[in-house]
Amino acid sequence: MNFSLLFMFYIGAAEFHENSLLAFDKGLANGVEMLELDCHLTKDHQVVVHHDPSLHRTTGHLGYIKDIEYAKLPAINNKIQLYCDSDLTISCDNSPSNSDLLRIPLLKDVFARYPTTPINIDIKVNDDELIKQVSDLIQKYRREHITIWGSFSHTVCRKLTLQNPRIIRFCSFKEAAYVVFAYWTGLLPFLPLTPGAFEVPIPGEVFQKFTENINWKYKIILYLAERILNNKSMFAHLQRRGIPVYVWILNNDREFQYAFTEMGVTGNAFVPHSLSSTFRVSKQKAHMANARTDAIIDAWKSKAGLTLSAEEEQKLKAWFAGAAERIQTRREGGKKLFVELTAAVESNDSAKADELLKKLREGFRQLSEGREKALDEFDNILSADQRARIVVAAVKQAKESGRPIKFALILSLVVFLSHGKLQNIDHLKMASAIFTTFLCRQQRFLTLTRSPVATQLWTRLASTSVQQQQQQTANKPVNLQQLKNLKVDYQDDIAVVQFNQENSKVNTLSKGMMDEFVPLFEQLQNDDKVKGIVVMSAKPGSFIAGADINMLESAKNRDELFKISRNGQDVMHKIEQSRKPIVAAIAGSCLGGGFEVALACHYRIAMNDKRTGFGVPEIKLGLLPGAGGTQRLIQKLSLPDALDLVLTGKEVKTKKAKSLGLVDAVVEPIGPGLQTAEEKNIDYLRSVAVQKAKELTFKKHVKPQPGLLENIKSKIMSTSYVQNYIFEQAKKKVMSQTQGLYPAPLKILDVIKQTVESGSKVGYNAEAEGFADLGTTSESKALISLFHGRTECKKNKYGKPEREVKNIAVIGAGLMGAGIAHVSIDKGFNVILRDQTTKALSRGYSQITKGYQGYVKRKRLTNTEYDRILANLECQTTFDNLEKCDMVIEAVFEDLGLKQKVLAEIEQRIPEHCVFASNTSALPIHEIAANSKRPEKVIGMHYFSPVDKMELLEIVRAKQTSDDTVRSAVSVGLKQGKVVIVVGDGPGFYTTRLLMFAGAEVFRLLQEGASPKDIDKATKKFGFPVGSATLFDEVGIDVAAHIARDMQSVFGERLADKSMPALFQDLVSNNLHGRKTGQGLYIYQAGVKGGDREVNPKFTELIKNYAAEAKEQVTTESIQWRTGLRFLNEAARCLEEKIITSPTDGDIGAVFGLGFPPMKGGPFRFMDTYGVSKIVDLMNSYRSKYGERFAPTQLLVDMAKEDKKFYS
């Protein structure tokens, strides 16, 4: 609510008796904008308006109002003294025609007579009944939004807030003292303030009169008190916090000027004790307007460095005066129109309302014409250069003061600069909306959602053009009787809308869903029988899982994406603005668009089960939450929390969401009763939500007051300095984590920053623009393609195995073995972890328990669950119970002989059906199975380290492996939560092969004199999470040496020349094994991280023996391309050789196994985006320089010729 610039009217107008209807009439006619009155109860419990509790001064009757019944109250005298100045007597004739209006009025009469005039009510006595009656009257006459009440007494003030927290309250004396004290001690910015408005006395004529006769000492004290109370910067601070400042009592020009220009108060109250007829409110207003104009022009001169000639200044002043006058007349006209409109709407006279709306629209048209004309005039006065200076200065000033730049201001400034041509229809709409708000500020109903009339008007106004558009495009009404994706039923006066997407396990915000939801929602809004709405899901485990990705993908261009976002925002806006309470009852995943729906609702109830989670994962698809998500999150959360959610896309569970304040109430799931637990829970959630919705229909939801600490925290957070710091830090973090390769996080930061700085109107627009921008980026497309690929690789494409695997034995309790056990024991498998020594077992066991204890600490698991999961693990050095196993996963050291030995040993003990899987990164599976009795049961399962974190599982199918074995392995892998690709049994399979080909080039570069640091820098810049040189240290140079030797013998020169295996061997024999031995290409020391590590001098020394001639300068680009092209070419070759079956598998393998930059979508997606023929050209050019290892594979050559793509 914005009560800025109010002229308040104390007690009575100059000519008429205080607190009489006649006096009010007169005052309002003179331009007063608000009435101030005191209330009392009569003996028969009627609320009357009167200043004193006694009747003596006004009526001459000795006695108190509370002792007399209303009917018996005497009339007001024709001569009464002013309470604050007994010298003055107001007199007038009590002619019979006035007598009704000169009675002591009833409060309800006042309300009825001035339905739209704001009133300030002062409750002087501590009387519960009076408070309740006044509150009821205010509610009855729907005046909550145009009432301020208050009292000097703090006790009464507290009661007022308790009675009706929605009515703005003046501060009590105690609170005023608290504010002043806090201000002077410097604590004010950090303290919470409950009152909605602040009022202080200001030294004026009346005061001087009061204090004329007092002792000089008191005069000094009084003087000091005045200085302390009236402080401009304190007022400014309060106003910035949305608390208007009113002063009393002003009575002449000098005082007005002092208050408004020097003190900058919001409004005043005055006692027109001066009977001089020259004194008029309107005069003061004009005076003030002039003062303001002067102030604005002064500011431009001083702050924007604007030089104005005297003539120009004169012209400007005239322009402002003209504008003020025009606005005044429009305002008056608008006021009248709206009073009529309100009456028409209230009396359901739709014909009249339509007519008036037409008139209003015509008014807008004239208005924009008039405005353009005015702007043209303005343009004529100032040159473009001068205007630009003004804009820059305004924005700068707003930033410095930490005040949001008023969107209206910016818009008008933009208009100034663009010569008043508003091309964009949205801008025009927004401009008219802003103007409407501005125009109706007096009546205030449009800014206030609480008034039902206002909402109706607002929606009608705002949606007129949108509706027209919609009607043109989609002209088929949805049949609400045959909803496909929604279910509606009614419980008493609450409508329960259940999302129930047809033919789908989860709900998404698909087009079909929205097409049904919007008209249904409108209908419910207009249905008088419906008092509140509950939205929930009919599907267990999914509230709404997000927007429909297919819908996003099918958007053809930026405009369509923009429209999708705008539509989303509009729908959410409608939900939020609904005058009927909407409760979201959430069970299951509530992500992305679903979360945005929930945020727009008025109250959120969430089920505290494992499946319920909240989050905006759009960033994972390179997008941003485009249906108001960024906006509502920063409203609901502190900035760091909001950024955390939006920038990571992480999912928070119900408990956490509650503590963050995203959820208002939590429902614990209940067990099975007379139905299944699932049905029962939906019912239960529903009944709780319906109960809450009913409650909300008569009691508005009041957020629990934050504590002092919270308040201080939020105050600190809201200072622009802290906010800027937060943004800087967030940006730094984003840059360091993404190398600036992902546009989405940066865009999100930008959108949020704009919102915080310039308010949500700008924010919503920025969000939609950002969404459209991001949706068209190749990064987003790549990420979406990966999302699809991942989903595909999480499905079982190979079918069910004949026998379900239940018991697994893992042989070898090393890092990998323990990791494999780790991901198996919580998935319903019984796991035997076997190693030769108890020491090795203990290490493995500790690794697993440490991992699970981490989950307990992060509350992902309870202690009992932890105990139960660990009960599925058996550690042993023997081969006991192997005869019960359905699968054995061997994870011993990478040595062919050893693996064969283990296989032989195990095969004696396992049953016929048991699958033997070898976890190896490069050893050929058919060789491991060479001596097997059941080679068809042998398969490779290449896990990646650390197993519990890396999502990929590469299943290696040898020639002799049976289909059923593959099915067993795939189903186990999927159950372990892995993304599974099945690859052929070629040397290095798929991932290791790519790694070695790129790695061979890395070593070649090193041989040519590049430093490992250069390599790391270049590859990280390309988007690899770990630099390619460091990667070898991580994998282990000994392991790599092994593989390099084997692969070199197969691929020969195409991989690398003979120096590479020799170099590797040399490194290994010098104990440079990589990270595990503390030295490899780098030196590893505790406490030294990432980029600070030093290159191992031993390595620099060793590599000198293998130096190769550099054919050209090694640059970041050449490193990226040389390693990259080898990688890409080999990926294509794997596809050609049918090592992988599809480009999707290839992309998933490279991204999830090798860390290929996800925003490039994987090697195949990258080649598609970049252009296969360009890749081939590049390869050919490198080939001419570096030889055959850069020869593009035939597949690429063919594709380039035919201009084909991997993904059609």
Added chain:
Amino acid sequence: MAFRCSFQKGLIHLRQSNTSSIRLVTTKTTASASSSTQKQSQPSGQQQQQQQRTSSPTTGTSSSNKTKSLKGLGRDVVFIDGVRTPFLTSFTSYKDLMGYHLARHALLGLIKRTKIDKSTPEYCVMGTVIQEVKTSNVAREALLSAGFPENIPGHTVTMACISSNVALASAANNIATGLNEAVIAGGVEYMSDVPIRYPRSMRKLMLSLNRAKSTPQRLGLITKMLSLKNFTPEAPAIAEFSTGEIMGQSADRLAAAFNVTRREQDEYAQRSHKLAQEAAEKGHLDDIVPMHIPGAEDVVSRDNGVRVSTLEQMSKLKPAFVKPHGTVTAASSSFITDGASASLITSVEKAKELGLKPKAYLRRYIFTSQDPKDQLLLGPTYATAKLLEQAGLTLNDIDVFEFHEAFAGQILANLKALNSDYFAQKYLNRSSKVGEIPLEKFNVWGGSLSLGHPFGATGVRLVTTAANRLIKENKRLALVAACAAGGQGHAMLVERYQ
């Protein structure tokens, strides 16, 4: 002696294979019972006696005759009498005592009531839940402090709210197997004082302080203790260890799962209090042994938790556990109580020898357990269903029901579960529901909601009340059932002795 040993062996053997064979026998006999009551597969003297008794017109009960397997295993076990201290809300008149004081009083009261000699009982078992560490075997401490001969051993058992049911069961076992002839079974709970501990980190430091050898070592440990966290005490957890959930929350969820409304719960709670008050006024609750407390003005002779309030008053209460939408309130939950109970269990022969007239036979009993999260308090349903099935009875055969009332919502949920075909098929492994329990036979002298619920002592109160009601109402068969933390349940069949 040799005979006894072989008898026991046989018994153990029988017990191992009992359930299925018993069930078999039961079904067979229920089928044949209608045609001929005399055609028994295992005729024995006692059973015939029993048959005659049941068919004799003097009993006037409506029970059917298919009760062949009513008899437990081994010898008949009789319940001579049971007594208890008044059950008081914690922190009232008992607040300066210790738990064993209450148990001692119950034992003395039992001796006084049964008029036996203190040397007659051969053994004593007591149940308790929250242990006072100083008297962890409270049974023995109570015996000693009550002046029983030193050669009577005693042990303490715990099984949450059904601890004294376990005490009764083990006493009954000892009689049935012939190990003992007369055993005291009882229970005690004292919640006015519970062991509050230092946190684990502090305990660790304190314990190592004991073992520190040198002063610098000690000082080092002491400086480590100086953290606020170390001085934050830990009260005994009221939450279920395995699920972390407070029982009240579970009860609330259970009520919701069975569509038990707030109104129904309030009405049930009111009923419990009303009936308890009536019973006290009519003098039915004569198992109470008034207790003199040192320094107190007057003797404590009544339970002090019974409070009949209006539904309107009750409806004003806010939910106590699940806020804000829960339905379980303080009024519909059993309150924290101090109290003790004791009973004398003997063989028939011993009773005759001592000239005692037993009140009832303790027949079959059963302990069950189920999901400790969502069905925490459904024990009575599972136990009732299984026990009736084993005994070949239906609910119609039962004349007196005494169920432990943890929460009004829990009782009503159990009643609904027993009366649900869906629940029976899905969870009880039955083709149809167990049936509806008529409320006029159910807890008519009040229950744990109104009388109070000292965890360790309630079981004996239930059995005593059941036996007393059988006599007062001139009926034959009673069913006692109770739920307990950990998702466990208990049920026992009590038959009037005539």
